[in-house]
Amino acid sequence: MSWSVVARKDFEDAARSKMLWAITALFVVFTAGTVYAFDRIMEQTATTALQTLTLPAGLVIPITALVVAYLAIAGERETGSIKLLLGLPHTRRDVMVGKLVGRAGTVVVATVVAFAVTTAVLVGLYGTVPLVEYLLLTLLTALFSAVFVGIAVGISAATATRSRAMAAAVGVFVVFQILWDYVPMGIYYLIEGSIPTGGPLPPWYFLAVILNPKNAYSTASALFLPESLTGSMAERVAGEVPFYLQDWFALGILIAWLVVPVALGYVRFERADLG
Amino acid sequence: MAAIETRSLTKRFGDVVAVRDLDLTVEEGEVYGFLGPNGAGKSTTINLLLDFMRPSEGSATVLGHDAQAESRTVRERIGILPEGFSLYDRLTGREHLSFTVDAKDADDDPDALLEQVGLSAEDAERRVGGYSKGMTQRLALGCALVGDPDLLILDEPSSGLDPNGVSEMRDIIRSQADRGTAVFFSSHILSQVEAVCDRVAIMQAGELVAVDTIDGLRQANGGGARMTLTVDAVPDLDFTDVPGVTDATVDGNRITLSLADDGAKAPAINHVENAGVRLTDIETSESSLEDLFTTYTSGSDARRVEEEVDA
Numbered sequence: 001m002s003w004s005v006v007a008r009k010d011f012e013d014a015a016r017s018k019m020l021w022a023i024t025a026l027f028v029v030f031t032a033g034t035v036y037a038f039d040r041i042m043e044q045t046a047t048t049a050l051q052t053l054t055l056p057a058g059l060v061i062p063i064t065a066l067v068v069a070y071l072a073i074a075g076e077r078e079t080g081s082i083k084l085l086l087g088l089p090h091t092r093r094d095v096m097v098g099k100l101v102g103r104a105g106t107v108v109v110a111t112v113v114a115f116a117v118t119t120a121v122l123v124g125l126y127g128t129v130p131l132v133e134y135l136l137l138t139l140l141t142a143l144f145s146a147v148f149v150g151i152a153v154g155i156s157a158a159t160a161t162r163s164r165a166m167a168a169a170v171g172v173f174v175v176f177q178i179l180w181d182y183v184p185m186g187i188y189y190l191i192e193g194s195i196p197t198g199g200p201l202p203p204w205y206f207l208a209v210i211l212n213p214k215n216a217y218s219t220a221s222a223l224f225l226p227e228s229l230t231g232s233m234a235e236r237v238a239g240e241v242p243f244y245l246q247d248w249f250a251l252g253i254l255i256a257w258l259v260v261p262v263a264l265g266y267v268r269f270e271r272a273d274l275g
Numbered sequence: 276m277a278a279i280e281t282r283s284l285t286k287r288f289g290d291v292v293a294v295r296d297l298d299l300t301v302e303e304g305e306v307y308g309f310l311g312p313n314g315a316g317k318s319t320t321i322n323l324l325l326d327f328m329r330p331s332e333g334s335a336t337v338l339g340h341d342a343q344a345e346s347r348t349v350r351e352r353i354g355i356l357p358e359g360f361s362l363y364d365r366l367t368g369r370e371h372l373s374f375t376v377d378a379k380d381a382d383d384d385p386d387a388l389l390e391q392v393g394l395s396a397e398d399a400e401r402r403v404g405g406y407s408k409g410m411t412q413r414l415a416l417g418c419a420l421v422g423d424p425d426l427l428i429l430d431e432p433s434s435g436l437d438p439n440g441v442s443e444m445r446d447i448i449r450s451q452a453d454r455g456t457a458v459f460f461s462s463h464i465l466s467q468v469e470a471v472c473d474r475v476a477i478m479q480a481g482e483l484v485a486v487d488t489i490d491g492l493r494q495a496n497g498g499g500a501r502m503t504l505t506v507d508a509v510p511d512l513d514f515t516d517v518p519g520v521t522d523a524t525v526d527g528n529r530i531t532l533s534l535a536d537d538g539a540k541a542p543a544i545n546h547v548e549n550a551g552v553r554l555t556d557i558e559t560s561e562s563s564l565e566d567l568f569t570t571y572t573s574g575s576d577a578r579r580v581e582e583e584v585d586a
């Protein structure tokens with residue numbers, strides 16, 4: 001398995017460079033800290049506390065994953081180490097898959113460790129943890145981590161230099177974390193000629209919201225957690241709730257975000273001339 | 276089956292043709308020098324062979340496998356030293372070798388490889404971020420030797436090496452060739468190619484301008500030997516009747532003769548001595564590859580660069 005040699009080396013690199021430890025510590029602080037902080041400021045149960053975990057995850061995972069993975073391939077192209085790597089019996093697909101698995105492994109391990117530490121905090125505060133929900137949320141969050149690593153690896157595969165990869169990664173961060181909130185509103189303004197108010201909104205408005213992987217993630221968590229964005233969406237949708245606003249569709253959106261950027265990046269990388 | 280075979284291989288970058296209609300055959304076990312000035316298209320050709328770049332037209336096979344479609348099979352059986360590569364700064368020399376051994380599914384002993392390329396055990400434990408260019412080059416060559424390849428493709432292998440390193444590089448190429456490994460290497464430093472190659476190809480502006488043995492190239496260019504005789508007094512001599520002497524010039528007390536072949540040396544010396552003058556020195560020189568190279572790549576007359584040989 002040629003890609004696994006690449007993946008292992010990449011993961012070991014992350015461990016060696018202390019990056020793995022740094023992001024694990026960061027995640028622990030954010031997740032355990034959030035659970036603790038929410039407990040201080042409002043009445044919580046173990047389950048509602050679990051729900052609050054999607055907030056720090058949605059905040060800290062995208063930027064970490066982008067930083068961890070945006071140079072995965074572009075960095076090696078710029079320095080020229082890709083020539084030694086591809087001179088070995090690895091195809092470009094092996095390199096792509098290996099990089100994706102190695103870097104996603106790094107972020108996923110940090111996520112899982114952070115969630116495990118958070119369990120201890122939950123048990124300490126509430127004496128119990130809803131185990132099935134907790135494990136499902138961990139899985140979903142691991143998928144969410146992989147999505148942003150995938151986007152970053154896709155960018156990295158499609159760009160030839162560090163600076164371009166960085167520009168694209170920053171662009172992705174700004175679009176998903178900052179600008180996207182204004183996208184549904186902007187479309188609404190273009191169509192309706194006014195700013196959306198508190199009243200019922202057309203279904204596509206909410207589709208535009210959950211097309212952002214961050215929102216797809218928190219929406220999909222409603223598949224096994226009691227309340228989420230979708231809960232409030234259903235009340236605000238004008239008319240019937242269409243299939244694309246069901247919770248499972250958000251999971252589908254998330255999976256599409258994992259597959260499509262990697263595939264597009266691969267197509268460009270596969271055709272590239274590596275000077 | 277040829278080690279390397281290209282058919283009408285062409286690579287364009289926009290309007291620029293980097294490699295034009297290249298037909299090249301490197302036989303198994305052959306040491307093949309790939310020569311040309313910078314920018315002639317050597318590295319592009321090698322990048323095409325290694326599937327780092329894709330041809331605009333034509334095709335290439337390496338060890339009988341298509342360079343694009345079967346690139347993985349090709350890489351399992353070749354060792355490469357590409358142009359403009361770099362190592363992983365954070366890994367040690369030894370880690371590079373074991374990573375390569377893993378990737379090639381080989382069972383080489385890293386210590387033996389280190390010794391072969393002249394890196395010490397202490398060097399091997401250091402991170403390569405602190406390596407000199409020469410050490411980097413040695414380690415990369417060590418990696419190329421992993422898995423006992425059938426073909427080595429080396430792009431400017433001696434760049435960054437000191438004269439000692441260059442001669443070690445040459446020894447390694449020779450010993451690999453003795454084991455039946457074909458070696459294809461590019462260079463713009465001619466003496467290196469001359470010393471180890473069975474055949475050379477000369478590339479100029481994306482096109483192949485000559486393929487031959489070194490001797491063949493010399494002969495094709497009328498490039499026999501030259502001989503300079505230093506005498507105590509210059510006699511009035513005519514060399515037109517001496518067989519094999521094609522030209523004679525006198526400069527002070529030195530007579531410089533162009534010879535069609537080595538067999539002309541003795542008659543020429545006799546001819547001078549018969550004139551009653553005393554010879555104080557004899558120097559002979561072969562026309563160097565440098566001359567040939569200049570002939571092919573500049574399109575003008577050969578600029579002769581002397582290589583002194585003991586007479």
